[in-house]
Every structure is written in structure tokens, then in C-alpha cells.
Amino acid sequence: MTGTVVGVTLALGPEWLQPDTIISWLGPWALVGLALIIFAECGLLLGFFLPGDSLLFTAGLFVAQGAIDAPLWLVCTILVAAAVIGNATGYWVGYKAGPAIFDKPQSRLFKPEHVVKTQGFFDKYGNRAIVLARFVPIVRTFITVMAGVGRMDARRYFTYSVIGGVVWAAGVTVLGFWLGQFAFVRANIELMLILIVALSVLPIFVELLRARRKPGRQAA
Numbered sequence: 001m002t003g004t005v006v007g008v009t010l011a012l013g014p015e016w017l018q019p020d021t022i023i024s025w026l027g028p029w030a031l032v033g034l035a036l037i038i039f040a041e042c043g044l045l046l047g048f049f050l051p052g053d054s055l056l057f058t059a060g061l062f063v064a065q066g067a068i069d070a071p072l073w074l075v076c077t078i079l080v081a082a083a084v085i086g087n088a089t090g091y092w093v094g095y096k097a098g099p100a101i102f103d104k105p106q107s108r109l110f111k112p113e114h115v116v117k118t119q120g121f122f123d124k125y126g127n128r129a130i131v132l133a134r135f136v137p138i139v140r141t142f143i144t145v146m147a148g149v150g151r152m153d154a155r156r157y158f159t160y161s162v163i164g165g166v167v168w169a170a171g172v173t174v175l176g177f178w179l180g181q182f183a184f185v186r187a188n189i190e191l192m193l194i195l196i197v198a199l200s201v202l203p204i205f206v207e208l209l210r211a212r213r214k215p216g217r218q219a220a
Contacts, residue, residue: 019054022037031074034075036082040086041086041140044090056168056173057175057176059173060176060178060180061179072174076170076174080166080169083169084162084165086144087158088161090148091145091148091154091157094150127160134168144161
């Protein structure tokens with residue numbers, strides 16, 4: 001049993017970054033804190049390490065359990081607004097100061113591979129990248145800035161940003177709320193969070209596998 005708990009803790013990261021710990025620590029200010037965290041992850045480069053997917057899912061669970069004393073529609077509305085406003089902020093940062101930030105390859109905070117990964121994601125999926133990136137950790141933080149750096153048409157960007165914000169922030173929260181109705185899920189929250197984290201990073205592993213196989217196919 002102890003080994004399982006340790007494994008769960010390692011998979012979810014440090015205890016202070018675990019979604020249930022964050023929400024419990026915030027107490028009556030949980031909804032405000034959640035909104036600020038989602039805003040930071042979507043709009044501030046320093047927020048790339050925050051647990052967006054699992055945090056939204058856990059918020060839904062907590063609403064279902066009554067631990068967050070607010071109706072689901074209000075929680076979803078506030079979190080969608082935070083995600084969209086965060087993206088708008090990230091776009092503005094990239095538009096105004098992006099080149100100055102990303103022209104420093106030796107930066108301790110912003111690793112070049114994060115930028116390369118995000119640029120590749122953006123190039124591959126185009127407009128859809130703004131929506132799809134919501135579900136990919138790290139990429140969802142950097143892609144908003146990259147859109148600003150690349151001077152993506154603002155109207156087109158914000159259209160896809162709103163669509164992505166609704167699908168991601170509301171969708172994952174509602175999923176957590178719905179699954180929170182089942183006793184098995186309530187009794188195994190940690191395992192459910194690991195599943196959410198695994199699903200969120202799955203696209204990265206798929207792309208890595210494709211990248212490794214591509215040189216072999218080209219050589220053949």
C-alpha cells in the first residue's frame with residue numbers, strides 16, 4: 001500500500017503541485033485560486049509547470065462532492081474566462097516582447113526545446129493548434145506567445161482561443177464532475193489524476209515516436 005502511495009505521489013509531482021492539495025489549501029478561495037492558476041498557465045510563460053488538466057478535472061470532482069461551494073455552470077464560466085483571458089495576455093506578451101524573450105537561447109527559464117516543440121506543433125496543425133494545444137502541457141503555455149510573435153491575425157486567433165477555452169476548461173471540468181458521481185472514481189481520485197496526466201502527455205510521446213521513426217524511414 002505504501003509503495004502505491006509513493007508511486008502516485010511521484011507520478012503527480014511534488015505534493016504542493018498536486019491538484020487536490022492545491023484546492024484544499026485554497027479553501028473558500030478555491031475558485032479564485034483556480035482561475036488565477038489557469039490564467040497563469042495559459043498566459044504567463046512562468047506558468048508552464050502548473051497542472052492545468054488534472055486541476056480542472058479535480059475541480060469538477062470537488063464540485064460534485066460539494067467541496068467547492070459553487071454551481072458547476074459558474075465554475076465552468078469562470079475557468080473558461082480565465083483560460084481565454086490568459087491566452088489574450090500571452091498573445092499580447094508575444095506580440096510586444098516575444099522576439100526579445102526568445103532571442104536568448106541560453107535563458108535558464110525558457111529551454112530552446114520548449115520553443116522548438118511548440119513551433120513544430122503550430123506549424124503542423126495551423127489554426128487548429130490553438131485549440132489542440134489546450135490539451136498538451138507546456139505547449140499550451142508557449143503557443144499563445146508564439147502566435148503573438150508570429151503576428152497571427154488577432155481575430156482568427158481569438159476565435160480559436162475561445163473555442164479551445166470552452167472545450168478545454170469547461171469540458172475537462174464537466175468530465176470531472178460527471179465521473180465524480182461514481183463511487184469508484186471518488187475512492188480512487190489519485191489514480192484518476194494519473195490517468196488524466198497520462199492522457200495529456202500522450203500526444204508528446206506519439207510525436208517523439210514519430211520523430212524517431214522518421215529518420216529510419218528516410219534512410220530506407
